[in-house]
Amino acid sequence: MGKAKDRTGPLARRPDNSAFKQQRLPAWSPMLTANTVLPFFYLLALMCLLLGVWLLLTVQSTQELKLDYTDLGSCSECYELRKNVSYAEQGCRCKVEFYIDQTFKGDVFFYYGLRNFHQNLRRYMDSRDDAQTVGRESQLKNPSTYCEPFIKDKDGVPIAPCGAVANSMFNDSFSFNYQTSSGHIMPVPLLRKGLTWYTDKNIKFRNPKTGNQTLAQVFEGTRQPLYWQKPVYDLDPSDPTNNGFINEDLIVWMREAAFPNFKKLYGILNRAGDPFTHGLPKGNYSIQISYNFPVQPFQGRKLVVLTTLTWFGGQNLFLPIAYLVTSSLILLMAVVLTVAWWKFGKDGKNMKE
Amino acid sequence: DDCLTQRMMSHPQLYIPGQLNLYFSKKAFFKCAIHSCYSSLVLFFIPYAALHDTLREDGKDAADYQSFALLTQTCLLFAVSIQLGLEMSYWTAVNTFFVLGSLAMYFVVTFTMYSNGMFLILPAAFPFIGTARNSLNQPNVWLTIILTSILCVLPVVTYRFLLIQLCPTINDKVRQARATPPPPPRRTRIRRTSSRRSGYAFSHTQGYGDLVTSGRFLRRPAVVSWSPGFPPVGRATSGFSPMGRSAGYSPTGRPQSSKVPDVEATSLQMYRAIKDPPL
Numbered sequence: 247m248g249k250a251k252d253r254t255g256p257l258a259r260r261p262d263n264s265a266f267k268q269q270r271l272p273a274w275s276p277m278l279t280a281n282t283v284l285p286f287f288y289l290l291a292l293m294c295l296l297l298g299v300w301l302l303l304t305v306q307s308t309q310e311l312k313l314d315y316t317d318l319g320s321c322s323e324c325y326e327l328r329k330n331v332s333y334a335e336q337g338c339r340c341k342v343e344f345y346i347d348q349t350f351k352g353d354v355f356f357y358y359g360l361r362n363f364h365q366n367l368r369r370y371m372d373s374r375d376d377a378q379t380v381g382r383e384s385q386l387k388n389p390s391t392y393c394e395p396f397i398k399d400k401d402g403v404p405i406a407p408c409g410a411v412a413n414s415m416f417n418d419s420f421s422f423n424y425q426t427s428s429g430h431i432m433p434v435p436l437l438r439k440g441l442t443w444y445t446d447k448n449i450k451f452r453n454p455k456t457g458n459q460t461l462a463q464v465f466e467g468t469r470q471p472l473y474w475q476k477p478v479y480d481l482d483p484s485d486p487t488n489n490g491f492i493n494e495d496l497i498v499w500m501r502e503a504a505f506p507n508f509k510k511l512y513g514i515l516n517r518a519g520d521p522f523t524h525g526l527p528k529g530n531y532s533i534q535i536s537y538n539f540p541v542q543p544f545q546g547r548k549l550v551v552l553t554t555l556t557w558f559g560g561q562n563l564f565l566p567i568a569y570l571v572t573s574s575l576i577l578l579m580a581v582v583l584t585v586a587w588w589k590f591g592k593d594g595k596n597m598k599e
Numbered sequence: 600d601d602c603l604t605q606r607m608m609s610h611p612q613l614y615i616p617g618q619l620n621l622y623f624s625k626k627a628f629f630k631c632a633i634h635s636c637y638s639s640l641v642l643f644f645i646p647y648a649a650l651h652d653t654l655r656e657d658g659k660d661a662a663d664y665q666s667f668a669l670l671t672q673t674c675l676l677f678a679v680s681i682q683l684g685l686e687m688s689y690w691t692a693v694n695t696f697f698v699l700g701s702l703a704m705y706f707v708v709t710f711t712m713y714s715n716g717m718f719l720i721l722p723a724a725f726p727f728i729g730t731a732r733n734s735l736n737q738p739n740v741w742l743t744i745i746l747t748s749i750l751c752v753l754p755v756v757t758y759r760f761l762l763i764q765l766c767p768t769i770n771d772k773v774r775q776a777r778a779t780p781p782p783p784p785r786r787t788r789i790r791r792t793s794s795r796r797s798g799y800a801f802s803h804t805q806g807y808g809d810l811v812t813s814g815r816f817l818r819r820p821a822v823v824s825w826s827p828g829f830p831p832v833g834r835a836t837s838g839f840s841p842m843g844r845s846a847g848y849s850p851t852g853r854p855q856s857s858k859v860p861d862v863e864a865t866s867l868q869m870y871r872a873i874k875d876p877p878l
Contacts, residue, residue, distance in 0.1 A: 266693075273689040278760045290749070297742070355658040366664050376722040390723065443659055445729025449715050501660055504667035505651060511658055553654070559661065559739050560654040568645070568746055576749075579757050586764045 280587045287580035291573050298569030301558060309350050310553040310561040312359070315342045315533070316541060324537035331540075334473075342550075343532045350526040352554050353517070356436060358416060359509035359549035360541070365411075365502040373410035374500070379491045381452035387467055399469055406468035406478060407491060413471040415499045417538045420512065420550065425530040426521070434522065434531070436513030439488065442497045451497050453490035461490050475538070509551050526552070616768065634755070641750045642678065646670045649743040656737070665727050666734040669709070673735075674744050676705050678751040685755065 261267045276282075317325040324338035364370070372392050378385040386406055389397055393408035422434035454464050461479040470477040481496065482488040498510050521527050533550060541548055553560050607613055646667060655661045680702050687694055710731050711717065718728035734740055762768075 271691040271693065273691045273694075275689055278756065278763055280760075280764075283756065283760050287753075290753075294749070301742070353658070355654070371664070376718075376726050380719070380722050382722075392723075441659065443729055443733050445715070445733065449718065450728050498660065502664045503660075504662055504664040505647070507652075508662060509652075510660065514658060555654060555656060555658060557656050557738060559656065559737070560652065562649070562651065562653040562739075564648040564651065565739060565742055565746070568648070569742075572746060572749060576753065579753070583757065583760055583764075586761055590764045 280592075284580060284584055284587065287576055287583065291576040291580060294569050294573035294576060298566050298573055301566035301569060302563070304556050304558045305561060305563055305566055308554050308556055308561045309348065310551065311344065311346065313342065313344055313533075313550045314547050315340075315535060315550060316547045318342050321535065321537055324535075325542065328537065328540040329542045334540075338537045340535050340537055341532055342535060343530065345530050346526060346528045349524070349528050350552065350554050352525050354515040354526045355511060355553055355555060356420075356422070356513045356515070357509040357551040357553070358418065358420070358512050359507070359551050360416070361507045361547040361549070362544055363508070363541075363546050364506045365508070366504055366506070370410050371502050374412065375408050376450070379407055379451050379500070380449075381454045381491065383454055386454050386465075396471060399472065403467070403469045405471050406465060407471065407496070411500055411502065412496065413473050415471075415474065415496060416510070417475065418548065419536045421534045423532045423534070424521075424527070425532070427529070431532075434526075435516035435519065437516045438482075438513050439485070439494055440514065441494045441511045443501075446497050446501065447492060447494070451491045451500075453492055461486075465490070509549070525554070637754070638678065638751050641747060642671060642675050645747045645750065646674055646743055649739065649746075653739060655733075659733075661734070661737060661739075665730040666740075669727070669730050669734050670740055670743060672709075673705075673740075674747040676702060677744055677748045681748055681752045682755065685752065685759075 265271050315321050319340065319342055321340035321342060324340050327333050327336065327338050373396065375385060375390040375393055378389050387404050389404055389408040396405060396410050396413045397408050398404055422436065423431050424434050425431055453461065456464050465479050478491065479489050481493040488494060515522060515526065517523050539548065650662045650667050650670060653661050680698060683698055712725060713727045713729065713731040715728060717725045
């Protein structure tokens, strides 16, 4: 049998005698032998242990403060007020105080949190129009039918931005104050920009082309969602570049959370001036809250979260603990396998044919 | 690979698993179902708990729906690819290319679907824009993937290793015998009187004329000892294995007439040679 044959006769259609076609390729055949599996298990247990310890130390170095203000102190009156939908137009302000006993060193991030709000409900998530929020002219006054019933108001004027997601935007606002040691109350400066992903702010959300019109003129012929108090082109009066669909708070809200208990970035501490250059100093703080978002209809809760961060993220102890548990499980398995191998399989005792 | 004609003929016990329906029975299916349930729970709850209250390093959102979906998908792909790698008995270049290639293809497709270009063409169809870029550069995402893969794959490895140690199947024994040839024969077995240990006695098969004339046996490495006068023990097999197949390739060996240098005789043949009584 070789290649030297003519291509006629009964053996003419025989495949080539090459390594590829005759399935004779060089191969590595891994086998689960004791001297590969057991060291691997022990090594893996050691690595998981080291990783777990390192992550635990990293996470422990973060500081976090969570404050549930749904019905805390003077906010309980606002909570009662918001139970009744007919008072929705009426504003309500309340004040909440807290104390930080250890300085928050480094960058401090401020979040608002919600509990029991399912942004991951499918019909809710479908109720938006990405083509409208990317600034397409054709969709501005003619939004997608997925936004039903938040698509037109009772006069037939289209809504921009349409859909349930935009409609339910979180509209509480906070202003933080710090009481210095001399008793003087000073506001805590927050940066309210740079809260979003770069791709969200610059690509996913764009205002319709303005040309030589103002933003308000571009949005003429549409109206704001029914639950909003301000139109979309006036969401941030202090910063003209933060209006329209590219408003940072809107973008942060539109990125739906995966779980019913979530938090979203509200602001970052501005460490430019004293006494906040090294973080949040310890002491008494208070928050003035403009309480608008009703949570009683879905038995939810509202929180404010302050946290410092590391390269690993916030204070989530799951992964370090999971690694430590996995490491001990692997070690246990390795010991069991070693015993099994020693008693039964060593020197090929079990391989007698 | 393990249906090599040569091996099936010399080890008829390899047919037993098929006859007893060992590998495709209700019991096997049940084991499979248990493994799937366990993997599904791991593949959901580990990413859930890891992303539950977490943030990116710069404070921005990390626990959003799209990042969670991407993380779960990626964990699944890695767990499945590693499991597939374990199932493959023979890692040829082609196999390796396709397994690693499918993993690479997953990333290619994901990044393409989540790219700016696709989004700007059809915004409603590609809402996940930017998720891959922003999520996969977070270390805790990759640590979650590693943890999930470990938790999915190690029970399988443990179970198989235990099974090999405690009750090896005929397949395991045959593979072990192929991989670790038995110790070379004792050198005192030079008994010229039993020259019929060679296959020459069985003249109704093709025999080893070509082997002898090619001189191939002269180039064998010094695992086996032989003395001039009769061929090395390695070639002494029963007549049921007329073709000299090699051990290093899969699954069929070399045809007998091509001259391939420096190939040791099948370790299996050597194994059998020791066991055969002198003829």
